[in-house]
Amino acid sequence: QVTLRESGPALVNPTQTLTLTCTFSGFSLTTTAMCVSWFRQPPGKALEWLARIDWDGDTYYSTSLKTRLSISKDSSKNQVVVTMTNMDPVDTATYYCARGRWFFDYWGQGTLVTVSS
């Protein structure tokens, strides 16, 4: 059974760095072709893809956010971590992680991050 769960702070101050962890089970990121991506969805708005990390360590980022994002993995812990620097109130959103590369078959439940002082 594949599961993913996002964890991290619910509230972040403007200009701070956000760190979110995706803890997964039911698959391994050491398996060829396995990938995990991060997404976000501001309240009432559309989904947005943020970043992806592949089984071989290759990373890919949203063109508009690449200067602020970093994604990494700890395969021994079955975790993927994403950091986003210089947070702003417009970054308030539900953040999701999911398994996949060009389609995403299992998703976490999401975690709401509010950026406010």
Added chain:
Amino acid sequence: QSALTQPPSVSGSLGQSVTISCTGTSSDVGSYNRVSWYQQPPGTAPKLMIYEVSNRPSGVPDRFSGSKSGNTASLTISGLQAEDEADYYCGSYTTSNTYVFGTGTKVTVL
């Protein structure tokens, strides 16, 4: 990377068919058969409904079907049911090895 274009809303009566369009460019929808569709009822995580243009994951009813022509993909829901009421998003892999979603469509069952 600009979002794919979807109609804001579509509606249909129980048992009718509705089609949602998803228009991109030759750098995304038009370049690969890597278009997928997601269903998202309010307050829930997205659920994969269609992958690689027209494939249904196990457990997705066969009233959901997908197609593509050029830079436009489509999702058709045949025999609309009350539980189909949700937001739907298309998504596509891109030539830059990134991923782009559509603007989202709210499906209302009348």
